[in-house]
Each structure stands twice: as C-alpha cells, then as structure tokens.
Amino acid sequence: MGRKKRQKPRNASTELRRFYTEHQRMPSYREAATLFRYRSPNAITYWVNRWTTTGIVRRDRTGRLLPGPALAPIRLLGNVQAGFPSPAEEEHIDTLSLDDWLVGNREASFMLKVSGDSMVDAGIQPGDYVLIDRGRTPKKGDIVIAEVDNEWTMKFFEKRGNRIVLRAANRRYPTIVPHQELKIAGVVTSVIRKYK
Amino acid sequence: MGRKKRQKPRNASTELRRFYTEHQRMPSYREAATLFRYRSPNAITYWVNRWTTTGIVRRDRTGRLLPGPALAPIRLLGNVQAGFPSPAEEEHIDTLSLDDWLVGNREASFMLKVSGDSMVDAGIQPGDYVLIDRGRTPKKGDIVIAEVDNEWTMKFFEKRGNRIVLRAANRRYPTIVPHQELKIAGVVTSVIRKYK
DNA sequence: TATTTTATTGTACATTCGTACAATAGTCAA
DNA sequence: TTGACTATTGTACGAATGTACAATAAAATA
Incomplete structure (x- = not known):
C-alpha cells in the first residue's frame, strides 16, 4: 500500500489540549487521525494504547477519548517558605481547574x-x-x-x-x-x- | 402510554455544567435523558432546541452537544475606579478560561x-x-x-x-x-x- | 546481512448516536 | 367544555463511531 514516512506523533499532548480547548471536547479517532496526518483511524487506536499508559488520554464507556491526567490543569504544591515541596506531598487540587477553584x-x-x-x-x-x-x-x-x-x-x-x-x-x-x-x-x- | 408528571428541566445549566466538569465532555442525548429523568432521548431533542436559543448548549458537526456561551467561564469587565462598567464595554476574555489566561x-x-x-x-x-x-x-x-x-x-x-x-x-x-x-x-x- | 520490533494502512462490523415522525397526555385560557 | 399549546413517549433509520483482524513497510538490532 502507499505509505508515508513514519512519524510518531510529536507533542501529542499539546495538540490534543489545543483541540480540547478549541472544541470543548476530545476528537474522535478519525478526527485525531486527520489531526496527526494519518490515513487510518487505526493509527490512533495504536497510539491511544500508549497514550493511556502515559496519562495523556483516557477512554470513556464507549471507548471515546477523554483528556487524561497529563492534560489536566495546574497542580497546587506546598508552601514557599517551608522548604521546597516534593511532588509526593502535593495537595490535591490537581483535578480542579482554576475556574472551579476561584x-x-x-x-x-x-x-x-x-x-x-x-x-x-x-x-x-x-x-x-x-x-x-x-x-x-x-x-x-x-x-x-x-x-x-x-x-x-x-x-x-x-x-x-x-x-x-x-x-x-x-x-x-x-x-x-x-x-x-x-x-x-x-x-x-x-x-x-x-x-x- | 405511561407518562410521568410534566416537569420542565430545572436548572439545566447547572446540571449540564456539573456533567461537563465531571466527565470533561457533554452528555449524549440518552445520557441527558437519564440525567433529567426522561424516558425518551427525544425529550432532550425537544429541549436542546430551546437551549440553543438561550445559549446553554451548542451542536457540533454531528449534532452532539457542546457547552454554549451561557455555560462558559467568567467575564472580564472594565476597571473599578473608572466608574462602573456597562456590560456593553466588556473586554473579550469571555471565552477564555482562567486556566488558559493564567x-x-x-x-x-x-x-x-x-x-x-x-x-x-x-x-x-x-x-x-x-x-x-x-x-x-x-x-x-x-x-x-x-x-x-x-x-x-x-x-x-x-x-x-x-x-x-x-x-x-x-x-x-x-x-x-x-x-x-x-x-x-x-x-x-x-x-x-x-x-x- | 538477516531478523525482530515498531509504525502505518485498509477493511469490515457491531454499537451508539442524533433525529424525523407520529401519537398523546397535561396545562391553560377562553 | 372546548380548543390550542406545551411537554413527553416510543419507534425506526441512516450516519458516525471504536475496534478486531490482517497485511506490510520502515527502522532498529543483531
């Protein structure tokens, strides 16, 4: 079959976040294929499998994409003067957006x-x-x-x-x-x- | 047919916003029907038609729901001391979330x-x-x-x-x-x- | 070089989806 | 009471979706 040079999607998180904030939803597999210039939606299935392990995306009940933890908003860490905080002791505002918080x-x-x-x-x-x-x-x-x-x-x-x-x-x-x-x-x- | 008392969905915006922030996507028509306790997804079709006119929801290319302007984040108005701003002269950070802004x-x-x-x-x-x-x-x-x-x-x-x-x-x-x-x-x- | 691993494409199918259409019950005003 | 309008239910269909399966080219490795 005709085939393009291999690519391995670059800054997937950035692209997916951009799509999500622009469209207020995650792309379908076919849309993602277009986004990353694949000819087959299955190329996305392939990548989604590793994106889920790195936390970039999650799947919902029907398999559709959801933003994963790695696309999530800002983390709240500890206090400034009390010494620099280790990632271990993060407070858990993680999942909350600044909007919801404020x-x-x-x-x-x-x-x-x-x-x-x-x-x-x-x-x-x-x-x-x-x-x-x-x-x-x-x-x-x-x-x-x-x-x-x-x-x-x-x-x-x-x-x-x-x-x-x-x-x-x-x-x-x-x-x-x-x-x-x-x-x-x-x-x-x-x-x-x-x-x- | 069996039929429940008429209801007219209460605080639709609140419920939909809750669903959106919880699931990071808008509900399908069937999910929304469950959410508002309707037996038919068509009850949602009925309401989506007026929700689009009030800006609570929008439809995407395939008819799926998207959050409308009325579900959108905070508005940035004018300056404090320069007199109280009229809604007319809003700066347009409207569509931007605090997260993206900050x-x-x-x-x-x-x-x-x-x-x-x-x-x-x-x-x-x-x-x-x-x-x-x-x-x-x-x-x-x-x-x-x-x-x-x-x-x-x-x-x-x-x-x-x-x-x-x-x-x-x-x-x-x-x-x-x-x-x-x-x-x-x-x-x-x-x-x-x-x-x- | 030969071999293995990784990445890409195409097809086909069951599932889920939004919506058109039709029927009908509840509500309200005249 | 009647009639008009509003709200709810059910069904059915075409379109879009995620994914299983199979094939294979490109890159990495030995």
Missing part, C-alpha cells in the same frame, strides 16, 4: 481590573484583577464594590456601632460614612495579579 | 502557597498563591523562587553590575548576593488571593 457562583460572578490605589495597604494594586460575587451579602471585613457619590469604588465593608462605613486600605483616603442608601455591586472573592 | 505553559507550571512575609511590599501576602513557570529564564525585576542556604524563598531577581542579587520586598529582610551557584526553580507569573 469561581463559586458562575452566573453571579464577574471580573474587574483595578485602577485606583485605594486598597494598596490590603495588597491590592492598580493593574490587579478582582473577582466579584454579585450574590453574596457582605460581612464585616469583606472588600466590596460600592457606589459612593455616583462612582464605583472598592472598599472595606465595616461597622461602627450600627452604622455601615466604607474604609479604604490607604491612609491617604478618608473613611466614608454613607448618608443615604448604599449600593453594593458585590463582594470581592479573590485577587489576581498577572506578571508579563 | 497558565501559559502547563507542563512547566505549578502553584505554591506563600507562607513568608518577605514580599509584602510587593503586595504578596502570606496565604496568597503564586503560579510558577519552571521553563522561563528570569529577567531583571522578575520575582523568582530561588534556593538560598538550602531553603527555597521568593525574591526579586536583580543585578548589580554583572552580579545577580536577590532582593526581598520587605525592608526587614536583607538583600542576598549568592556566592556560588544559584538555583532558581522558576519565575512567578501570577499571584492569586482567595477570600473566604
């Missing part, structure tokens, strides 16, 4: 980029991103997105006696005691800083 | 929980998580995980003349000039803080 209530969540310096003393800097949960009712000490004088800002939600006050985590900003009704857009559930 | 090089990445206070002046606090890229070569100004005196710490990577120095972002810690060879585990690519 976003509890998807429908009610959104993200903002921080541009002021009113929260620097709380370690939130301009350029950071904050995840907001719209649905949550703020507790004392929470960081909230609130409307003050027709402007939305990020402040600590606190109480003085029975009154609610909004405190900035920057000595240069005053604490605000809202007169009338107070609009709160949501509670900050996490902060993300991304270095280039 | 983790460039999956194989070479891992996560650490910060336990020291050596970087507080850079806004990295004890309890924060840092994502590390093993593969990247550190540039001046990067935050790195380095081995100093048989202990791993997080420091700014800088240069004095031709020498590499490791500087803490906390006035109480000294700057370190490594004598011999310097082991660097990776470069910090992002910081994540999670409030309870």
Whole structure:
C-alpha cells in the first residue's frame, strides 16, 4: 500500500489540549487521525494504547477519548517558605481547574481590573484583577464594590456601632460614612495579579 | 402510554455544567435523558432546541452537544475606579478560561502557597498563591523562587553590575548576593488571593 | 546481512448516536 | 367544555463511531 514516512506523533499532548480547548471536547479517532496526518483511524487506536499508559488520554464507556491526567490543569504544591515541596506531598487540587477553584457562583460572578490605589495597604494594586460575587451579602471585613457619590469604588465593608462605613486600605483616603442608601455591586472573592 | 408528571428541566445549566466538569465532555442525548429523568432521548431533542436559543448548549458537526456561551467561564469587565462598567464595554476574555489566561505553559507550571512575609511590599501576602513557570529564564525585576542556604524563598531577581542579587520586598529582610551557584526553580507569573 | 520490533494502512462490523415522525397526555385560557 | 399549546413517549433509520483482524513497510538490532 502507499505509505508515508513514519512519524510518531510529536507533542501529542499539546495538540490534543489545543483541540480540547478549541472544541470543548476530545476528537474522535478519525478526527485525531486527520489531526496527526494519518490515513487510518487505526493509527490512533495504536497510539491511544500508549497514550493511556502515559496519562495523556483516557477512554470513556464507549471507548471515546477523554483528556487524561497529563492534560489536566495546574497542580497546587506546598508552601514557599517551608522548604521546597516534593511532588509526593502535593495537595490535591490537581483535578480542579482554576475556574472551579476561584469561581463559586458562575452566573453571579464577574471580573474587574483595578485602577485606583485605594486598597494598596490590603495588597491590592492598580493593574490587579478582582473577582466579584454579585450574590453574596457582605460581612464585616469583606472588600466590596460600592457606589459612593455616583462612582464605583472598592472598599472595606465595616461597622461602627450600627452604622455601615466604607474604609479604604490607604491612609491617604478618608473613611466614608454613607448618608443615604448604599449600593453594593458585590463582594470581592479573590485577587489576581498577572506578571508579563 | 405511561407518562410521568410534566416537569420542565430545572436548572439545566447547572446540571449540564456539573456533567461537563465531571466527565470533561457533554452528555449524549440518552445520557441527558437519564440525567433529567426522561424516558425518551427525544425529550432532550425537544429541549436542546430551546437551549440553543438561550445559549446553554451548542451542536457540533454531528449534532452532539457542546457547552454554549451561557455555560462558559467568567467575564472580564472594565476597571473599578473608572466608574462602573456597562456590560456593553466588556473586554473579550469571555471565552477564555482562567486556566488558559493564567497558565501559559502547563507542563512547566505549578502553584505554591506563600507562607513568608518577605514580599509584602510587593503586595504578596502570606496565604496568597503564586503560579510558577519552571521553563522561563528570569529577567531583571522578575520575582523568582530561588534556593538560598538550602531553603527555597521568593525574591526579586536583580543585578548589580554583572552580579545577580536577590532582593526581598520587605525592608526587614536583607538583600542576598549568592556566592556560588544559584538555583532558581522558576519565575512567578501570577499571584492569586482567595477570600473566604 | 538477516531478523525482530515498531509504525502505518485498509477493511469490515457491531454499537451508539442524533433525529424525523407520529401519537398523546397535561396545562391553560377562553 | 372546548380548543390550542406545551411537554413527553416510543419507534425506526441512516450516519458516525471504536475496534478486531490482517497485511506490510520502515527502522532498529543483531
């Protein structure tokens, strides 16, 4: 039969991950054959057998492909200062995606980029991103997105006696005691800083 | 025919998202029928038709289910201080997952929980998580995980003349000039803080 | 060189899949 | 009560899928 030079699929994990994130599913054997330039879907059967041993893919009930552990998201290891962690003592957030880990209530969540310096003393800097949960009712000490004088800002939600006050985590900003009704857009559930 | 009380599937998005994150694929029509307690896969065909209009699901080439925009991850909106953003002016990280956004090089990445206070002046606090890229070569100004005196710490990577120095972002810690060879585990690519 | 191992192709088949079609019961408003 | 609309069930069919089997070329090894 006509036959191409042998190849052995290069960076299978990368290609498969790309397909998975692009299509939100794993390829069929025939699609994978196309992807890796094979003429027969059976070439994929051949490779799937070793990919399962290396954890790149798994099979579901009907034999279809699923992403294996090696395609899975980020691992959470131990602490920085407590000495460098050995892979043995990994915490097991392994299987969880950052999305699931950070976003509890998807429908009610959104993200903002921080541009002021009113929260620097709380370690939130301009350029950071904050995840907001719209649905949550703020507790004392929470960081909230609130409307003050027709402007939305990020402040600590606190109480003085029975009154609610909004405190900035920057000595240069005053604490605000809202007169009338107070609009709160949501509670900050996490902060993300991304270095280039 | 025997028939159950009418139901109209409740929180379809939640159920479907649960299935998708658990199985890493969308259900077949028959599986979805089981999931929502229907006796006929055709009940799902019926509902898929309206789920596609509300963006909960999409169909692929062969009619199989894919997660729709409404099942998709977090949206990135505008800036905090620049006034509260209208949904119109969303940046379009919509379709991107936090994982993809934060983790460039999956194989070479891992996560650490910060336990020291050596970087507080850079806004990295004890309890924060840092994502590390093993593969990247550190540039001046990067935050790195380095081995100093048989202990791993997080420091700014800088240069004095031709020498590499490791500087803490906390006035109480000294700057370190490594004598011999310097082991660097990776470069910090992002910081994540999670409030309870 | 000869031999073994590894990689690729093609075909065929049972299984699973989505969906078209038809029937009918539940719900609601007039 | 009647009629219109909505929701559910069952069946059947063509298309797509994973895989078993067999053949064989390419590369590695002796």
